[in-house]
Amino acid sequence: MSSPERIAVYGLSRAGCSVAGALSGAGHDVVAVWNRSDVGVPGPFADGACVLDSIHPGDADPTVILIAVSDDAIGEVAGQLARDAGTWLAGRETLVVHLSGCLSREVLSPVSECGAATGSLHPLRSFDQPIQDGSALRDVWCAVEDVAGDRLSALVKSCGGHPFPVNSGSKRDYHLAAAMSSNFLTALLGVAGERMARAGVDGELIPRIISDLVRGTLDNVVERGAAEALTGPIARGDIDVIEQHLATLEDDPEAQEAYRVLAGLTLSLAERAHPERRDLHERLRRRLCSS
Numbered sequence: 001m002s003s004p005e006r007i008a009v010y011g012l013s014r015a016g017c018s019v020a021g022a023l024s025g026a027g028h029d030v031v032a033v034w035n036r037s038d039v040g041v042p043g044p045f046a047d048g049a050c051v052l053d054s055i056h057p058g059d060a061d062p063t064v065i066l067i068a069v070s071d072d073a074i075g076e077v078a079g080q081l082a083r084d085a086g087t088w089l090a091g092r093e094t095l096v097v098h099l100s101g102c103l104s105r106e107v108l109s110p111v112s113e114c115g116a117a118t119g120s121l122h123p124l125r126s127f128d129q130p131i132q133d134g135s136a137l138r139d140v141w142c143a144v145e146d147v148a149g150d151r152l153s154a155l156v157k158s159c160g161g162h163p164f165p166v167n168s169g170s171k172r173d174y175h176l177a178a179a180m181s182s183n184f185l186t187a188l189l190g191v192a193g194e195r196m197a198r199a200g201v202d203g204e205l206i207p208r209i210i211s212d213l214v215r216g217t218l219d220n221v222v223e224r225g226a227a228e229a230l231t232g233p234i235a236r237g238d239i240d241v242i243e244q245h246l247a248t249l250e251d252d253p254e255a256q257e258a259y260r261v262l263a264g265l266t267l268s269l270a271e272r273a274h275p276e277r278r279d280l281h282e283r284l285r286r287r288l289c290s291s
């Protein structure tokens with residue numbers, strides 16, 4: 001491991017405690033914590049970390065400040081840090097980092113104007129609870145905006161994670177991709193599970209049946225790419241089947257609308273994979289728009 005960093009955590013959030021726990025487990029020192037409200041110091045840091053009663057890091061002398069508050073509050077906390085500790089930050093090599101997937105490091109400009117290096121680190125993992133055992137970043141892909149050499153990537157690697165760079169200017173595209181793959185898939189699987197239950201499939205089997213299907217699909221997409229991996233009635237051009245699906249969803253207009261939009265996107269993918277079936281695809285698109 002590169003030399004251990006001294007970490008201050010600003011925001012004892014689920015993600016903040018999890019990432020700090022991973023850094024601590026990897027041999028870095030969590031030297032200070034700060035939180036807007038008094039929530040106590042989480043167990044893993046109780047011995048080594050001082051609780052800051054103001055945002056100034058003071059004698060804790062961190063080399064990395066992890067701003068782990070809600071996305072909407074990151075700019076406010078960065079501004080407060082610049083106002084109260086701007087002189088302290090000047091001339092130091094402190095790295096100030098936030099954990100948001102959607103925001104770029106630009107939101108930390110108040111502290112970069114004071115001379116601090118800034119970056120962002122977004123673990124592609126959902127922390128519905130703080131993970132206290134140090135495993136939070138193990139084998140986890142982490143998007144990093146690493147401007148201080150590869151210091152941030154080195155931190156992630158020291159915790160067993162896999163850092164990959166994202167462009168600051170298009171970070172929203174990255175976050176959109178992550179949200180679509182995870183959140184929208186979850187929503188779709190919820191609707192799919194309800195439909196399978198209506199078809200009389202044993203409720204205990206449904207999660208296993210669906211997850212095996214999804215895993216197989218994922219394997220195909222990883223192996224051949226999305227367009228080539230596409231199967232099903234849209235890829236085949238089975239227009240009657242698609243009309244039956246839409247009719248089945250008459251009782252759920254929201255899901256029916258989602259089906260129509262997703263069928264359109266699926267059709268665009270099929271068109272790219274099989275341009276020779278252009279006539280069939282055009283007929284299908286006309287029927288989708290008219291039904």
Ligand SMILES: NC(=O)c1ccc[n+]([C@@H]2O[C@H](COP(=O)([O-])OP(=O)(O)OC[C@H]3O[C@@H](n4cnc5c(N)ncnc54)[C@H](OP(=O)(O)O)[C@@H]3O)[C@@H](O)[C@H]2O)c1
Nearest residue numbers: 011012013014015036037068069070071073099100126127
């Ligand atoms: N949770 C995840 O799955 C996950 C995954 C990857 C990245 N992230 C990122 O990690 C960061 C934290 O998310 P989270 O879900 O872990 O948050 P969380 O558990 O909901 O906690 C929110 C934190 O923000 C603080 N906060 C809210 N408004 C504030 C304000 N105006 N000033 C100062 N502090 C304020 C809260 O302080 P109080 O205790 O005083 O309310 C609390 O410490 C976000 O940037 C998020 O995008 C989260």
